[in-house]
Amino acid sequence: xxxxxxxxxxxxxxxxxxxxxxxxxxxxxxxxxxxxxxxxxxxxxxxxxxxxxxxxxxxxxxxxxxxxxxxxxxxxxxxxxxxxxxxxxxxxxxxxxxxxxxxxxxxxxxxxxxxxxxxxxxxxxxxxxxxxxxxxxxxxxxxxxxxxxxxxxxxxxxx
Amino acid sequence: xxxxxxxxxxxxxxxxxxxxxxxxxxxxxxxxxxxxxxxxxxxxxxxxxxxxxxxxxxxxxxxxxxxxxxxxxxxxxxxxxxxxxxxxxxxxxxxxxxxxxxxxxxxxxxxxxxxxxxxxxxxxxxxxxxxxxxxxxxxxxxxxxxxxxxxxxxxxxxxxxxxxxxxxxxxxxxxxxxxxxxxxxxxxxxxxxxxxxxxxxxxxxxxxxxxxxxxxxxxxxxxxxxxxxxxxxxxxxxxxxxxxxxxxxxxxxxxxxxxxxxxxxxxxxxxxxxxxxxxxxxxxxxxxxxxxxxxxxxxxxxxxxxxxxxxxxxxxxxxxxxxxxxxxxxxxxxxxxxxxxxxxxxxxxxxxxxxxxxxxxxxxxxxxxxxxxxxxxxxxxxxxxxxxxxxxxxxxxxxxxxxxxxxxxxxxxxxxxxxxxxxxxxxxxxxxxxxxxxxxxxxxxxxxxxxxxxxxxxxxxxxxxxxxxxxxxxxxxxxxxxxxxxxxxxxxxxxxxxxxxxxxxxxxxxxxxxxxxxxxxxxxxxxxxxxxxxxxxxxxxxxxxxxxxxxxxxxxxxxxxxxxxxxxxxxxxxxxxxxxxxxxxxxxxxxxxxxxxxxxxxxxxxxxxxxxxxxxxxxxxxxxxxxxxxxxxxxxxxxxxxxxxxxxxxxxxxxxxxxxxxxxxxxxxxxxxxxxxxxxxxxxxxxxxxxxxxxxxxxxxxxxxxxxxxxxxxxxxxxxxxxxxxxxxxxxxxxxxxxxxxxxxxxxxxxxxxxxxxxxxxxxxxxxxxxxxxxxxxxxxxxxxxxxx
Ligand code: FES
Ligand code: FES
Numbered sequence: 003x004x005x006x007x008x009x010x011x012x013x014x015x016x017x018x019x020x021x022x023x024x025x026x027x028x029x030x031x032x033x034x035x036x037x038x039x040x041x042x043x044x045x046x047x048x049x050x051x052x053x054x055x056x057x058x059x060x061x062x063x064x065x066x067x068x069x070x071x072x073x074x075x076x077x078x079x080x081x082x083x084x085x086x087x088x089x090x091x092x093x094x095x096x097x098x099x100x101x102x103x104x105x106x107x108x109x110x111x112x113x114x115x116x117x118x119x120x121x122x123x124x125x126x127x128x129x130x131x132x133x134x135x136x137x138x139x140x141x142x143x144x145x146x147x148x149x150x151x152x153x154x155x156x157x158x159x160x161x
Numbered sequence: 162x163x164x165x166x167x168x169x170x171x172x173x174x175x176x177x178x179x180x181x182x183x184x185x186x187x188x189x190x191x192x193x194x195x196x197x198x199x200x201x202x203x204x205x206x207x208x209x210x211x212x213x214x215x216x217x218x219x220x221x222x223x224x225x226x227x228x229x230x231x232x233x234x235x236x237x238x239x240x241x242x243x244x245x246x247x248x249x250x251x252x253x254x255x256x257x258x259x260x261x262x263x264x265x266x267x268x269x270x271x272x273x274x275x276x277x278x279x280x281x282x283x284x285x286x287x288x289x290x291x292x293x294x295x296x297x298x299x300x301x302x303x304x305x306x307x308x309x310x311x312x313x314x315x316x317x318x319x320x321x322x323x324x325x326x327x328x329x330x331x332x333x334x335x336x337x338x339x340x341x342x343x344x345x346x347x348x349x350x351x352x353x354x355x356x357x358x359x360x361x362x363x364x365x366x367x368x369x370x371x372x373x374x375x376x377x378x379x380x381x382x383x384x385x386x387x388x389x390x391x392x393x394x395x396x397x398x399x400x401x402x403x404x405x406x407x408x409x410x411x412x413x414x415x416x417x418x419x420x421x422x423x424x425x426x427x428x429x430x431x432x433x434x435x436x437x438x439x440x441x442x443x444x445x446x447x448x449x450x451x452x453x454x455x456x457x458x459x460x461x462x463x464x465x466x467x468x469x470x471x472x473x474x475x476x477x478x479x480x481x482x483x484x485x486x487x488x489x490x491x492x493x494x495x496x497x498x499x500x501x502x503x504x505x506x507x508x509x510x511x512x513x514x515x516x517x518x519x520x521x522x523x524x525x526x527x528x529x530x531x532x533x534x535x536x537x538x539x540x541x542x543x544x545x546x547x548x549x550x551x552x553x554x555x556x557x558x559x560x561x562x563x564x565x566x567x568x569x570x571x572x573x574x575x576x577x578x579x580x581x582x583x584x585x586x587x588x589x590x591x592x593x594x595x596x597x598x599x600x601x602x603x604x605x606x607x608x609x610x611x612x613x614x615x616x617x618x619x620x621x622x623x624x625x626x627x628x629x630x631x632x633x634x635x636x637x638x639x640x641x642x643x644x645x646x647x648x649x650x651x652x653x654x655x656x657x658x659x660x661x662x663x664x665x666x667x668x669x670x671x672x673x674x675x676x677x678x679x680x681x682x683x684x685x686x687x688x689x690x691x692x693x694x695x696x697x698x699x700x701x702x703x704x705x706x707x708x709x710x711x712x713x714x715x716x717x718x719x720x721x722x723x724x725x726x727x728x729x730x731x732x733x734x735x736x737x738x739x740x741x742x743x744x745x746x747x748x749x750x751x752x753x754x755x756x757x758x759x760x761x762x763x764x765x766x767x768x769x770x771x772x773x774x775x776x777x778x779x780x781x782x783x784x785x786x787x788x789x790x791x792x793x794x795x796x797x798x799x800x801x802x803x804x805x806x807x808x809x810x811x812x813x814x815x816x817x818x819x820x821x822x823x824x825x826x827x828x829x830x831x832x833x834x835x836x837x838x839x840x841x842x843x844x845x846x847x848x849x850x851x852x853x854x855x856x857x858x859x860x861x862x863x864x865x866x867x868x869x870x871x872x873x874x875x876x877x878x879x880x881x882x883x884x885x886x887x888x889x890x891x892x893x894x895x896x897x898x899x900x901x902x903x904x905x906x907x908x909x910x911x912x913x914x915x916x917x918x919x920x921x922x923x924x925x926x927x928x929x930x931x932x933x934x935x936x937x938x939x940x941x942x943x944x945x946x947x948x949x950x
Contacts, residue, residue, distance in 0.1 A: 036189075037185070044868045077182065094178070101364065104363050138874070
């Protein structure tokens, strides 16, 4: 067991973990933040995307202990009940989710796309940038719309 | 007054809040106090006898609570997994099914077959101990290839099924069909492979079994599309516990597409083992396990022929299919390539004679069962490839050739069981041609050719049978269950409403659409309505969600229950207003006495029903709660036309889907936004089948495509946006006029795309998936003239 400390959704946490524990297991099993999902075992699906120090990563691909001192944001940390993040709102408005399993990862990846690529995103850019996130339900049609709309809405909302 | 949350409104989904905020509750998100973790030891061989199974070291490993095998199951008299649909061969004999133990005994039959389970305090301890289970296998030769598994000399998988043949089934009139072929002016003959698919819902399967010593009852949380069917099977057939001692809960479920209908070994073992270890037992598949052990889909090889007369009318279709059922018969596997397949071979066409033979066969591969569309995509692929190839051979326009053969009057009895109730096939074809700008296609083809690219267009005029299904009819065809649906409407004293439904939502949005129906009928705001599903302790019984049945059957049950509620509430209102019941009208959420100014809101009547002060309770029972079991009169027949347009780079084989037009007739649309979403998702899976996906076993029976690195799932940049349009003929077979929409895209898309690719290439055949390599090869072999044309 080793001790790991980090800031998750604005709260400092410090826990004993097995060295082989993945960040996604740490979030789900130790902190009970089950909004971050696991959809594969080969870093292909993106269901597990969270932000570490402001950048999107696949949390199934990082060891918890490697995140010592990091600032981690998960789907639970981006908006509140009364004040959803514009990307969350856009996913709902554009029916960009069906079963919802890929959704947290999609939303976290989409916010990162906007952070990197700006608020005006064309369809081709969105499709290419979403390449690391698999959705089996929606055929991506409405996700692409939602990301475009969410990106525009983020320009209007202070981060 | 239009109800903003009534029928036909694109109400935003009420379930979304919890999903977009990370508050969904999927099975793996649930943790029970003291839970232990199960890891399954799986066969690395496709076919082997188990010489010995040594669990001693694993049993002694740290944290291990139990290591259980097939012998332990047998000792506890736990039965094997079942197949719930009896198929009879053409000689009248019942299908020849081998046993399907939840943990293998003596023999394993596919890579991933369950051999033992290790249960430990942590997942890592269970994984580590599973490595210590020592299985001594005697490897046998495997039979993997569907085309040759029936041949003499092949390894025999089950002694009950000689030549690995489960059944040799047929449907239709052979003599009439052969006669039509004898007279035909033209015969089109094609060979097809319907490629094997792996459903890959994004949430892997999972189960948590629990046992309560005090009450002697079990609870199973599991990723199921039909928790009541799971309970029925685990009780009545597998024998874990009687139904009143077994609660099955399917909480949020992350997609199913058929693969979560079935009752698998893992939930059976976790539930049974919970009592043995005295702790909750949790199992979650990793993706590799999902690839290996989820039921796969499709996997047919087919020869199909059409007999066409001199006027261009199809007079008969003759089909011979071998369907791979895998190593064991999964829950509904036997019905998929038979009664869910051949009855759809008439398509949208007026065809006097059809004859279809299907051999269902065992191979050393994972079980094959229903996957989105289940039999109907396979049928549509046959019919729509035949129609396209026929049109080309006869040098007819593919749209006109189809129109010429469309059924134009309803009801229409096909020669293969189905009685189509309604449709307007030319209407959807015309609308699709317009939306796809078919008139200008040749200009677009020329423009592509100038850039050295090949452009093709392909049609698919599909039909499906949904609203599954009239119980008596399916019973006569071999189904082990009835396929009605249940609903209970509970009105609370304050006028809020809970609807308990036997349908299950795993992405379909029932919490929204079902509540829209209630809001519409009762005239109350949608916020006052809750939909309860997925828990056998709350909902008494239900048949679950698959086969696009929840709108046509599930909502019809709610409709009938709501009518009963309104009827009862009307008697209460009449008593309260002191007028005869036949003078009370109910509209927009209020009861009014005709010819007076007396009026009561729905909520007031609900309160009065429970207070019971204002009526004679010996005449009117207090309370307001009604239920219904709705058994459909007929299947429903959604139909439509999809048009795919592709552009191919002949030098690389890169195929881009540049345009997709879908025109569907689903009858009444409860929520157009949700319906369109279903269409999008279905098309994506259909494009996946046609261009990207394919499960591959090597000769030794190893699954070569067992991860997302090897099995190509459609990603955002593989797909276009879709143009979706609707035409509407209201379904006369249920009170809401709904036909069903969940599978249409997956049914329509593969032939549309293959027709488009072969149109571009000028080749009659290309196997699915038409990967860049396959397209490149075909492009190299193509008659160059077409590219130059
Ligand atoms: S779970 Fe991390 S990429 Fe799939
Ligand atoms: S909404 Fe189900 S996987 Fe994306």
